[in-house]
Amino acid sequence: MSSTQTFFPSNAPRGMVYALVDCNNFYVSCERVFAPRLQGRPVVVLSNNDGCIIARSEEAKTLGIAMGEPFHKREPFLRREGVNVFSSNYPLYGDMSARVMEALSRFTPHQEIYSIDECFLGFVPAPDADLLCTARHIRETVRQWTGIPVSVGLAPTKTLAKIANRCAKKDPASKNVCLLGDTTTIKQTLARTDVEDIWGIGRRYARFLHTRGVDTGLDLVRMPRDWVRNHLTVVGLQTVLELDRQPCFVLETTPAPAKSIVCSRSFGRRIRDKQALGEALARHIQRAAERLRAKGLLAHTVRVALETNRFQPGPQYAARRCQTLFHPTDATPALHKAAQGLLDILYRSGFAYQKIGVTLLELVPHNHRQASLFPPAAAETGRQRDLMRTVDHLNTVYGRDTVTWAASGLGPQQWHMRQNHVSPRYTTAWDELPCVG
Amino acid sequence: MDILATGHVQILGPAPLVQKEQQIPLYTARVPAGFPSPADDHLDRPLDLHEYLISNEAATFMVRVSGDSMSGAGILDGDILVVDRSLSPRTGHIVVAVLDGELTVKRLTRRGEQWRLEAAHDGYPPLTVRPEQEFLVWGVVAGVVRRL
Numbered sequence: 256m257s258s259t260q261t262f263f264p265s266n267a268p269r270g271m272v273y274a275l276v277d278c279n280n281f282y283v284s285c286e287r288v289f290a291p292r293l294q295g296r297p298v299v300v301l302s303n304n305d306g307c308i309i310a311r312s313e314e315a316k317t318l319g320i321a322m323g324e325p326f327h328k329r330e331p332f333l334r335r336e337g338v339n340v341f342s343s344n345y346p347l348y349g350d351m352s353a354r355v356m357e358a359l360s361r362f363t364p365h366q367e368i369y370s371i372d373e374c375f376l377g378f379v380p381a382p383d384a385d386l387l388c389t390a391r392h393i394r395e396t397v398r399q400w401t402g403i404p405v406s407v408g409l410a411p412t413k414t415l416a417k418i419a420n421r422c423a424k425k426d427p428a429s430k431n432v433c434l435l436g437d438t439t440t441i442k443q444t445l446a447r448t449d450v451e452d453i454w455g456i457g458r459r460y461a462r463f464l465h466t467r468g469v470d471t472g473l474d475l476v477r478m479p480r481d482w483v484r485n486h487l488t489v490v491g492l493q494t495v496l497e498l499d500r501q502p503c504f505v506l507e508t509t510p511a512p513a514k515s516i517v518c519s520r521s522f523g524r525r526i527r528d529k530q531a532l533g534e535a536l537a538r539h540i541q542r543a544a545e546r547l548r549a550k551g552l553l554a555h556t557v558r559v560a561l562e563t564n565r566f567q568p569g570p571q572y573a574a575r576r577c578q579t580l581f582h583p584t585d586a587t588p589a590l591h592k593a594a595q596g597l598l599d600i601l602y603r604s605g606f607a608y609q610k611i612g613v614t615l616l617e618l619v620p621h622n623h624r625q626a627s628l629f630p631p632a633a634a635e636t637g638r639q640r641d642l643m644r645t646v647d648h649l650n651t652v653y654g655r656d657t658v659t660w661a662a663s664g665l666g667p668q669q670w671h672m673r674q675n676h677v678s679p680r681y682t683t684a685w686d687e688l689p690c691v692g
Numbered sequence: 693m694d695i696l697a698t699g700h701v702q703i704l705g706p707a708p709l710v711q712k713e714q715q716i717p718l719y720t721a722r723v724p725a726g727f728p729s730p731a732d733d734h735l736d737r738p739l740d741l742h743e744y745l746i747s748n749e750a751a752t753f754m755v756r757v758s759g760d761s762m763s764g765a766g767i768l769d770g771d772i773l774v775v776d777r778s779l780s781p782r783t784g785h786i787v788v789a790v791l792d793g794e795l796t797v798k799r800l801t802r803r804g805e806q807w808r809l810e811a812a813h814d815g816y817p818p819l820t821v822r823p824e825q826e827f828l829v830w831g832v833v834a835g836v837v838r839r840l
Contacts, residue, residue, distance in 0.1 A: 291793050291795065292793030292794065294826075353750075354749075354750040357749070357750035358750045399777055399778060400748070400751035400777050400778050401750065401751065401777070402830075681753075682753060682754075685772075688754050689755045690757075690758045691756070691757060691758065691788050691796055692759050692761070692794070692795070
């Protein structure tokens with residue numbers, strides 16, 4: 256216990272109550288809102304390219320379908336069992352997520368959106384009964400407004416709130432709400448929690464801990480702090496302190512500015528041809544540049560990565576390479592030129608490529624352009640800007656790819672993503688609204 | 693709808709073609725030289741249909757009507773309904789309901805203990821919800837949008 260004080264962060268807010276709100280089987284729940292006949296039936300959602308199973312309804316879990324299973328292996332089984340299969344519909348999930356987060360923001364000003372389907376909320380301390388009442392109110396409100404069922408875990412630290420949320424999900428008697436408040440309840444719960452299921456421990460550390468006989472959360476809390484720091488680093492120590500009801504992780508209410516923008520995707524089928532790779536790359540650059548401009552950023556470095564499918568037989572190849580631009584830019588043509596140059600260097604014929612990706616790095620705010628010895632001609636930059644703004648505007652108003660670059664290829668593309676089971680974009684496209692009779 | 697029924701229209705003012713985020717007029721100091729506009733002190737935001745139709749954005753969904761069962765209530769085939777899920781349904785409300793897994797738009801009424809879904813069209817008899825049927829109100833219809 257000797258080093259406890261040393262690592263206790265002085266600015267941690269004491270006495271806040273943390274809630275972790277997690278959407279139940281989020282992608283499946285989104286599909287069900289607009290297709291109520293799926294209620295009570297087994298449903299799975301697939302990853303990009305219909306690769307793996309990434310979301311399962313309770314009924315699908317009961318059938319023994321595991322997370323991450325390859326779809327092609329399970330397809331006959333799913334068909335036999337009458338499981339409803341969906342390709343991932345990110346326009347829908349993104350919109351529904353924004354609605355859930357907006358609904359949650361009404362309950363407290365202290366909100367950290369942790370992922371597409373998870374959110375931490377901070378509350379001032381209150382009697383247990385009041386906290387539970389708030390948690391139920393949160394659940395009912397989100398359910399009514401958005402149709403999405405959520406679970407709420409409450410505790411004095413974020414790490415314990417994660418565990419409380421797990422209990423809220425797993426224990427049917429909890430009705431999706433769980434409070435870990437007093438020491439006894441926390442101890443009992445930690446004794447039932449495998450170290451692998453603790454936020455921030457990870458599979459590798461969990462394996463190590465098991466070899467040392469540290470199997471549960473309670474075992475871990477009882478280890479000397481020095482030992483924890485030596486074997487699990489400072490972050491591990493903070494996790495243990497959090498399990499011991501000492502808050503170390505605060506709410507991160509303002510998202511960190513983007514450090515990079517990634518556009519990468521597997522192909523619907525293998526690609527050998529350099530021109531097709533170039534078209535896919537151009538499409539990625541177009542998307543990445545749109546996102547860059549929407550955030551008001553400029554990129555200084557472009558990275559391209561190319562790879563074959565290492566799970567398939569045949570010759571393998573993977574390579575990546577960066578190029579730093581003379582001036583940071585957000586103009587699609589300049590980024591495109593750099594990316595195509597990199598593809599020329601990286602490309603080797605004779606391979607069946609699975610994936611090409613682009614990453615924009617060293618992002619700087621648009622208004623912080625560094626003084627340069629050789630600044631780009633102001634008139635040229637201005638015209639470039641106007642052009643990009645016009646293109647983005649047209650694509651916002653009239654739909655994605657109204658105006659596109661010929662380099663991205665015209666007509667049907669052989670590299671397009673496989674999405675054989677995608678549902679309509681119910682909430683983001685006028686011609687795909689749900690129909691009511 | 694009343695305005696149309698009586699045959700009179702009232703000019704309300706311009707609406708923006710493209711609504712992106714909230715627009716706040718900030719043009720007062722745009723022209724450094726010349727005469728200040730006499731309207732500068734009286735700037736209003738342009739009329740915003742989004743704001744007019746939607747009071748709780750997180751809970752509001754649009755759905756497309758198919759069929760003429762609600763034509764008597766001014767809801768026609770192909771119309772877009774603005775559905776607010778945060779409103780508590782009451783009898784008399786036009787609602788989007790789920791009946792046995794299907795979405796339907798009808799007027800919610802009640803006879804004794806039994807919920808009923810009434811069409812606004814002679815060809816459709818009212819549906820009495822039987823206890824064994826799966827029934828819930830999906831959302832309350834707060835507006836109708838139709839382009840002519």
